[in-house]
Amino acid sequence: MNASQLSEKDKLISVASLIENIYSSDGSNFYRSRWGTKTEFSELPFIEDEDFLQTPFSKRRYFHERGLVKVIRKPDGPYLIQRCIADIREENYGSSCRRPIVLLADGSDALEKVLWFYEHDTLPLLGRSRNMAVAAYCAAWYKADALVSDVEMLSRFFPHLEKVYDPRRIRALTLIERAFPSSIQKWRALFPAVRIIIGLPECGVFAEQCPGSGVEPIFHADKNSILEVHEGCAVVTKLLPLVTPVIRYKTELFAAKGPSACPCGKEAFIL
Amino acid sequence: MFDREKLAKEKPGLPTDPKEIRDLVIRVTSGTTDAPVVRIRSSATSDDEGIEPGRVLLSFRPPDTQVGTLTKIFYNPPKRWADLFISVDPFSMDKKLAEVLHDLRPDATSGIEGTHAHLFETLNHKELFGGIVQFGLGSELSEKQELVLRRLFPNAHFLRWYRASEAGLLGVAKCRYLKRNQFHPVAEVTLEIADQDEEGIGRIVVSKRLRHGGFSRYDIGDRGKIIGICPCEKLTFEVVGRADYIKIVGVLILQRECDRVVSELSMFVTDYRATVQEKRKGKKTYGAIVMDIIPTEELLVQKNPERFIAGEISRRLFVTPSRTLGDLVAEEHFLPLQVHLVDAFEAGKSVRLHRGNLA
Numbered sequence: 312m313n314a315s316q317l318s319e320k321d322k323l324i325s326v327a328s329l330i331e332n333i334y335s336s337d338g339s340n341f342y343r344s345r346w347g348t349k350t351e352f353s354e355l356p357f358i359e360d361e362d363f364l365q366t367p368f369s370k371r372r373y374f375h376e377r378g379l380v381k382v383i384r385k386p387d388g389p390y391l392i393q394r395c396i397a398d399i400r401e402e403n404y405g406s407s408c409r410r411p412i413v414l415l416a417d418g419s420d421a422l423e424k425v426l427w428f429y430e431h432d433t434l435p436l437l438g439r440s441r442n443m444a445v446a447a448y449c450a451a452w453y454k455a456d457a458l459v460s461d462v463e464m465l466s467r468f469f470p471h472l473e474k475v476y477d478p479r480r481i482r483a484l485t486l487i488e489r490a491f492p493s494s495i496q497k498w499r500a501l502f503p504a505v506r507i508i509i510g511l512p513e514c515g516v517f518a519e520q521c522p523g524s525g526v527e528p529i530f531h532a533d534k535n536s537i538l539e540v541h542e543g544c545a546v547v548t549k550l551l552p553l554v555t556p557v558i559r560y561k562t563e564l565f566a567a568k569g570p571s572a573c574p575c576g577k578e579a580f581i582l
Numbered sequence: 583m584f585d586r587e588k589l590a591k592e593k594p595g596l597p598t599d600p601k602e603i604r605d606l607v608i609r610v611t612s613g614t615t616d617a618p619v620v621r622i623r624s625s626a627t628s629d630d631e632g633i634e635p636g637r638v639l640l641s642f643r644p645p646d647t648q649v650g651t652l653t654k655i656f657y658n659p660p661k662r663w664a665d666l667f668i669s670v671d672p673f674s675m676d677k678k679l680a681e682v683l684h685d686l687r688p689d690a691t692s693g694i695e696g697t698h699a700h701l702f703e704t705l706n707h708k709e710l711f712g713g714i715v716q717f718g719l720g721s722e723l724s725e726k727q728e729l730v731l732r733r734l735f736p737n738a739h740f741l742r743w744y745r746a747s748e749a750g751l752l753g754v755a756k757c758r759y760l761k762r763n764q765f766h767p768v769a770e771v772t773l774e775i776a777d778q779d780e781e782g783i784g785r786i787v788v789s790k791r792l793r794h795g796g797f798s799r800y801d802i803g804d805r806g807k808i809i810g811i812c813p814c815e816k817l818t819f820e821v822v823g824r825a826d827y828i829k830i831v832g833v834l835i836l837q838r839e840c841d842r843v844v845s846e847l848s849m850f851v852t853d854y855r856a857t858v859q860e861k862r863k864g865k866k867t868y869g870a871i872v873m874d875i876i877p878t879e880e881l882l883v884q885k886n887p888e889r890f891i892a893g894e895i896s897r898r899l900f901v902t903p904s905r906t907l908g909d910l911v912a913e914e915h916f917l918p919l920q921v922h923l924v925d926a927f928e929a930g931k932s933v934r935l936h937r938g939n940l941a
Contacts, residue, residue, distance in 0.1 A: 367685040377655060380638075380668040380686070388678045391686070393666070396656045409596065418645035418669045425649055426656065432600035434622065436608045437646040445618050449610050452620045453594045 319578060322537050325550050326352050326558075333556055338373035341366055342558060352537075357546060357561040363390040363513070371555050378554060379426065381419040383513045392513050393554040394423055400430035401551055403508060403516045403533045406483040408457030412450045414438035414464050415487070420512050424459050424487075440464060447471035457483040458502075462492040469501075478502065487516065489564055490582055491528030508533070509545075509564070509582050514557040517547045518582060521575055529569050531577040538580055540566045545582060583776065583787065584800040586611075589748060590619045597794065604657040606794055607650040609747045619748045623795025625650035638686050639664035640714070642672040642693035642701070647747065651692070664690060672697040680707040691735070692718040706734065714738045720745050725762065727860075744821055746802055752788055753819065759812050766816040773819055774799075775808055782807040783822055783933070805933070823937045828858045830937075831869040831915060833901045837935040843898045850881035850891055855927050859938030861917060869916040871907065872938070874924045881923075892919045 330350055333342050345362065346355055363371070368380070368391035378395040404427040405411060411428055413435050415421040421437055428435035436453050438446035446468060450458075458481050460468065465486070472478055484502040486492065487510050499505050509530060510516035517536035521529045532538035539546040539559070545566035549557040569579025597603065607625040611618045639655075641648055648669055655667055666686065670679070672693065684707070691714050701711075717731070717738035728740070744753035744765045752773070753765030760766070767773045770791045778784035786806040789798045803826065809818040827836045835858045844851050855874045860867050873895070877887060884890040896908035896919050910916040 368682070369685050375665075377665050378667070379652065380666050382668065382670060382679065382682075384674075389682050391668075391682060410594075418648075418671060421645050422648060422652060422669060426652060429604055429653060429657075432603050434596060434603045434606055434608065436620075437649055439610065439644070439646050445610065448618060449608075449620045453608065 322532075322550060323352065326537060326548060329550060329552065329556070330355070330558065332552070333373065333558065336373050338375075339371055341371045342556065352548075352559075355559050357541060357559050358557075359561050360385050360387070360390070360513075360563075363392075364388055368393075368555070373554060373556060376554060379419065379423060381423065381512055390513075391555075394515075395554055396426065396430060398515075398551050398553055399423055399426050401535060402427055403519065403535065404485065404487070405431065405433070405459060406457055406485055406504075406506060408483055409433065410436070410453050410455050411457035411459060412436045412438050412446075412453065412455040414440055414446055414458065414460040414468055416440050416461075416464060417512055423515075438468070443468050443471045447475050451476035455481055457481060457485070459485045459487065461487055462494060462498070465498065466494075491520070491530075496526060511547075511562060511564070514547050514549055514560055514562075517545075517549070518580065521573060521577070521579065523574050528581050529573060530580045530582050531573075531575070532580070538566075538578075540568055540580065543567065545580070584797055586619055586748075586801070586803065589621065589797070589800065590617065592621060594620070594622055596622070602794070604653060607653065609650070609750075610646060611747045621748045621795055623748075623750060624792040625653055625750070626793060637664065637690075638666045638668065638688040639690045639692060640683065640688040641667065641669050642691065642697045643669075643720075645669055650750075672701055675701060675705050677705065677707070680705060680710045684710045684713070687713050689713060690716040690718070691738070692720075694720060701734065711735050712737055716741060718743065728762065749788065749790060749797070749800065749802060750792070752790070752802070757812060757814050757816070759814060760818060761820075763822075764809060764818050764820045766812065766814075766818060770796075773808075773817070775806060775819075776801070778807070779933070786819070786821070828935060828937045830858055830860050831867060833869065833910070833915075835871065835901060835935065839900055840935060843895055846898060847891070847894055848878075850878055850884075850894070852876040852878055853927075855934055855936065857936045857938040868914070869901075869910065870920070870938075871916070872920045872922070874922050874927060876925065876927075877923045888921045888923060892921045895919060895921075 334350055349355055364387055376395045378393045380391050380393050383390050383392055404424050413421050413424045425435045425437050436449055450472060478501055481502055483504045485506045487508055507520040508516045509518040517533055518530040518538055519533050521531055535550050537548040541561060543565055545562045545564040547557060547560045547562060567581045569581050573579035605624050605626055606622055608622050610620050652667060655664055711734050714735045715737055717735050718741045720743045742755040743751055745751045751768050752771050753767050755765045757766060772789040774787045775784040776787045783805055786802050786804045787799055788802055790796050804824055805822040806819050809820050812818045827834045840856055844854050853876045857872045859870050861870045881887045881891055897906055899907040901907050901910055911918050
């Protein structure tokens with residue numbers, strides 16, 4: 312079965328297997344020490360940033376593999392996570408295109424998205440986020456047909472881009488956000504296709520706006536994730552076998568369960 | 583000769599076979615003095631370039647310049663590249679992050695001199711930097727700059743490269759016979775010196791064979807000279823500096839801007855030579871410019887000619903698009919311009935703009 316076709320039931324089977332592997336792993340006891348004897352997904356305690364901050368990266372790695380280590384900045388301090396090329400390939404970052412540009416403020420995050428395109432046999436341009444004029448110049452030179460960014464960055468980039476390039480030539484805009492952007496109608500009017508996905512540097516993307524929801528902030532968990540809501544916050548589990556796994560990670564993103572009857576039939580969330 | 587203008591006109595062609603994508607990288611020049619040059623080129627490594635190994639590589643270079651290193655790590659596994667790659671903005675480094683990174687015991691680092699100097703000034707984390715055993719550096723280095731870096735990374739073996747964004751790796755300095763800023767060209771590169779002066783210094787012109795994005799007789803924009811054949815039997819060349827500007831304390835001193843200002847003041851100045859350098863005072867690094875000037879009669883009749891002409895130059899010489907040297911002196915980024923009136927220039931000073939050693 313294709314991962315994109317996983318049903319909620321399939322996801323629970325998949326996460327049960329992941330929990331079993333993590334529980335029996337010799338690589339780290341980060342989760343085991345927090346779970347105690349619990350192995351049922353719905354009973355596992357939530358993990359928060361504080362847990363990652365308290366445990367050094369070397370004690371949270373479940374196996375050793377070549378990879379990109381990302382610095383995650385939080386108000387109480389930084390911590391590290393790792394992404395391997397196989398994890399990055401399975402993520403839900405880009406879109407079908409030939410000449411994408413990646414423009415994100417966080418350098419590690421941008422490099423991760425660039426690697427996603429390499430994994431999909433597409434040559435990406437990493438835009439210089441600290442010099443929008445140069446980023447726009449490069450996008451025009453490359454004849455960019457897709458853009459991966461966020462609304463804050465796009466708002467700074469767009470005035471420079473439209474001076475040197477017809478933005479309509481960018482056929483696919485992917486916005487990686489922390490919440491539903493209020494200015495979405497403006498961008499939908501300017502670009503032929505806009506995807507809104509929700510993600511965080513520490514866990515990657517975990518939700519995508521329902522294609523049928525228009526300007527409503529209705530999201531579904533993506534193929535690699537289980538999304539829950541606890542005390543008004545999004546809780547994320549990644550189904551990928553990550554070096555630094557993400558199981559019931561309680562984010563600081565506000566979330567609520569969506570309408571019970573989303574037209575597409577999937578479980579809906581408002582983010 | 584192939585120059586930057588011609589390079590900028592290249593079309594952004596992609597290979598027909600998608601499998602070749604992983605060998606390619608899009609690189610952009612800084613655009614500091616002109617429109618940036620964007621190129622698609624092969625990031626394939628020659629044997630000489632396989633010298634950036636390490637278990638954990640801590641990179642202080644800008645992210646867009648790190649894509650080639652990352653693709654080598656992931657797609658060139660037979661070579662001993664890093665197992666873990668961490669990109670860190672040196673200007674966001676603090677003690678907490680240093681502690682977190684220390685947990686990984688990084689053993690290799692890569693960056694440019696300016697970023698490491700910044701780290702030295704703000705965060706001399708002995709445990710973290712003391713564990714670095716390989717230090718890759720892709721910029722010119724004066725003797726004193728090297729001393730500063732050796733204090734920051736006391737256990738590191740310094741690996742030096744000569745490279746450019748648009749061209750990739752051009753030379754390496756891992757041979758024990760090479761002095762500071764001397765390199766051997768890498769296997770794919772042929773190098774010549776054009777428009778040589780009496781000292782043999784001229785513009786560095788390179789040709790490079792690449793699977794994608796190779797070029798012939800490209801003026802890289804640096805000045806240098808051929809030293810000769812090394813005892814290891816390879817050609818040795820020395821990089822003297824940029825042909826048209828010198829970068830210090832984050833700003834560019836452009837020769838054409840100096841020429842413009844001196845031209846405006848031609849009733850006072852016959853000719854000039856400028857030495858641009860960084861000076862350390864306490865824990866802070868300042869920019870400094872020293873000018874030797876051959877005065878006209880008109881300048882010599884001024885009450886204090888050195889002070890007069892230093893003031894005139896400082897308020898005219900733009901060192902950023904909107905700020906003059908005088909502005910940056912007032913903001914304490916630069917020391918006041920020093921002027922020496924001379925009858926003639928020292929032998930060997932045929933070039934107007936020189937980089938001086940860190941003082």
